[in-house]
Amino acid sequence: MSPIGILLLFGAMAVPVVALACLRWAAKNGQLQNGDRGALLPFDLEEPLDKATDQILNRKSAKS
Amino acid sequence: MPGELADEGQRRAMLAEIDSSCRAPVLFFVISGLAWLLLGTLLALVTSIKLHSPGFLAGWDFLTFGRVRPAHLNAVIYGFASQTGIAVTIWLMCRLCRVPLISGGLIILAAIFWNVGLTIGLIGILAGDSTAIEWLELPGYSTPILFFSYALVAVWSIITFRLRRESHLYVSQWYLLGAILWFPWLYATAQIMLILEPVRGTVQAAINWWFAHNVLGLWFTPIGLAAIYYFIPKVIGRPIHSYYLSVLGFWSLALFYNWNGLHHLIGGPMPAWMITVSVVASVMMLIPVITVAINHHFTMVGHFGKLRYSPTLRFVVVGALCYTATSLQGVANSLRSYSEIVHFTHHTIAHAHLGLYGFFTMVMFGSLYYIIPRISGREWPSLGLISIHFWGCFLGLVLYVVPLSYGGILQGLAMNDATVPFMKVVEGTLPWLKLRTFAGLLMALGHVAFVGNLVWLLARVFGPYRKPVVAILSGTETPAIAGK
Structure with a gap:
């Protein structure tokens, strides 16, 4: 097999191996548990939970 | 950490x-x-x-x-x-x-x-x-x-x-990391096997469609879904309906999407089992698609009124709906009986645009409406241009996809009828193609409006400094427009 063939074969095998390694890492590190914590990650102090953002088309009514 | x-x-x-x-x-x-x-x-x-x-x-x-x-x-x-x-x-x-x-x-x-x-x-x-x-x-x-x-x-x-x-990790990070790792694998493999050291015969077609289908599903789709999972909760101020469902959606996409591309070669000179595996994997895509659709819909329930005021939400929600629609259409297209009709028709063109434009591009537009004011410290200068952008793109998309999908089915049925002359089939597509040009003009109008608004905003960024109005950051009403 040519070096490029070996490289492609290695690449094709590496993808599922990396995927399984990621899944194992996620399971071991609690990434697949505590969904409540995961779901709240987009929110922060400036844009917290229960605060709608980006309501800029409301400017029309605010101006009038 | x-x-x-x-x-x-x-x-x-x-x-x-x-x-x-x-x-x-x-x-x-x-x-x-x-x-x-x-x-x-x-x-x-x-x-x-x-x-x-x-x-x-x-x-x-x-x-x-x-x-x-x-x-x-x-x-x-x-x-x-x-x-x-x-x-x-x-x-x-x-x-x-x-x-x-x-x-x-x-x-x-x-x-x-x-x-x-x-x-x-x-x-x-x-x-x-x-x-x-x-x-x-x-x-x-x-x-x-x-x-x-x-x-x-x-x-x-x-x-x-x-x-x-x-x-x-938030689910968006899973999708982004997936996209970052998948794209170089796809691109390098396709470049090597088709350009640098080309394989021979029909294998070329297999590699070509493996790449072409996956670049949409494993490069653009994960980035688009990452953005949807981030921006819908951010704008409405509520977390996603089910975090576990979102993770299931990611891993099932990772498992099934890679096998889909060969359904483009139905009827071609390929081993039947390869096509069949691809058709089965395409149908299995119903799992990630339905989990994503359920999650987005139930996250939005009770918040649809916010579509009136948020350009980000408008574009992103339209993109999310198009993701579901194009994915279901893709499943149908992968079935041999349906593919026999629509395979070589304008239906396929409509499907591709529903995916890359209706889903990905609309989500990207929505994301930019959110990101740019935050990184530039300026609000969008013109609400009118935002409306022109949205309605131009949305109406253009509808006028593009619906007639061309329908016209494509008629075209396929006519092509499968041996009594219909080929030129008659071609002439039958002309009304749909003219409508497609009109739809393209509407989209172009939307794009020009968006770029005009961005240029206007950037002109203010590089102008004399004025304190940014906090309306976008806080989501509250504001009496003034930044930079005025």
């Missing part, structure tokens, strides 16, 4: 630092991406007109259909979609990892290389140097530059992920 922030003041300062650190690299990718969008739109209009008026601009070699059409495709997928996707990825990674952008110069260098490589490639296509392999038409002398540029972005993304201050 070692660098986790405990202090509240430190956290607030960090958020501002993250946004300002992203400004130059993200804007560079966005501005160049939108320049390619305008060029791609122009090329699309020329292509579309040629389909019903073949004599249009037929006097120049470089404007013949065989060159303009791949130039359009590559300008929009590698010029616009990939660059805005990278811009959104960079901002989301920094925000979710809670770290300011490191080595911004490296990202700008990557953007410069990407644009140089693409410019060389597009000139090559228009000059007649296309490889004639769909989605990989860029000549071989331009792609190493693109690959080098992409490698810089990928390495930066992984370093940023390693330096994250938040140990728990």
Whole structure:
């Protein structure tokens, strides 16, 4: 097999191996548990939970 | 994590630092991406007109259909979609990892290389140097530059992920990391097997469609879904309906999508089992698609009224709906009985645009409406231009996809009827093709409105400094427009 063939074969095998390694890492590190914590990650102090953002088309009514 | 922030003041300062650190690299990718969008739109209009008026601009070699059409495709997928996707990825990674952008110069260098490589490639296509392999038409002398540029972005993304201050991952990060790792694998494999050391015979077609289908499903789709999972909760102020469902959606996409591409070769000279595996995997895609659709819908329940006031939400929700629609349409198209009718028709063109434009592009537009005011400290100057942008793109999309999907079915049925002369079939497509040009004009109007609004906003950024109005950041009403 040519070096490029070996490289492609290695690449094709590496993808599922990396995927399984990621899944194992996620399971071991609690990434697949505590969904409540995961779901709240987009929110922060400036844009917290229960605060709608980006309501800029409301400017029309605010101006009038 | 070692660098986790405990202090509240430190956290607030960090958020501002993250946004300002992203400004130059993200804007560079966005501005160049939108320049390619305008060029791609122009090329699309020329292509579309040629389909019903073949004599249009037929006097120049470089404007013949065989060159303009791949130039359009590559300008929009590698010029616009990939660059805005990278811009959104960079901002989301920094925000979710809670770290300011490191080595911004490296990202700008990557953007410069990407644009140089693409410019060389597009000139090559228009000059007649296309490889004639769909989605990989860029000549071989331009792609190493693109690959080098992409490698810089990928390495930066992984370093940023390693330096994250938040140990728990949000589902958007799973999708983004997946996209970052999948794309180089797809692109390198396809380049090697089709351009550098080409395989022979029908295997070429298999590799071609494995790549072309996966570049949509494993590059653009994860970035689009990452953005949807981030921006819908952000705008409405509520978390996603089910975090576990979202993770299931990611892993099932990772498991099934890679096998889908060969359903494009139904009826071709390929081993039947390969096609069958692809059809089965395509049907299995119902799992991630339905989990995503349920999650988005139940997250939005009770918040649809916010669509009136948020451009981000409008574009992103339309994009999410199109994701479900194009995925279900894709499942139908993969079935042998349905494929027999629609395979070589304009139905397929409508399906591709529903995916890349209706889903991905609309989500990217929505994301940019959210990101740009935050990194620039300025609000969008014109609400009217936002409306023109949305309605131009939305109506253009509907007028493009619905008639062409229907017309494609009629075209397929006519082609399968041996008593109908082929020219009659071609003439039957003309009304749909003319409607397609009109739809393209509406989309072009939307794009020009968006770029005009962005130029106006940037003119204010580089003008005399005025304190930013906080309406966008807080979501509250404001009596003034920034910069006035």
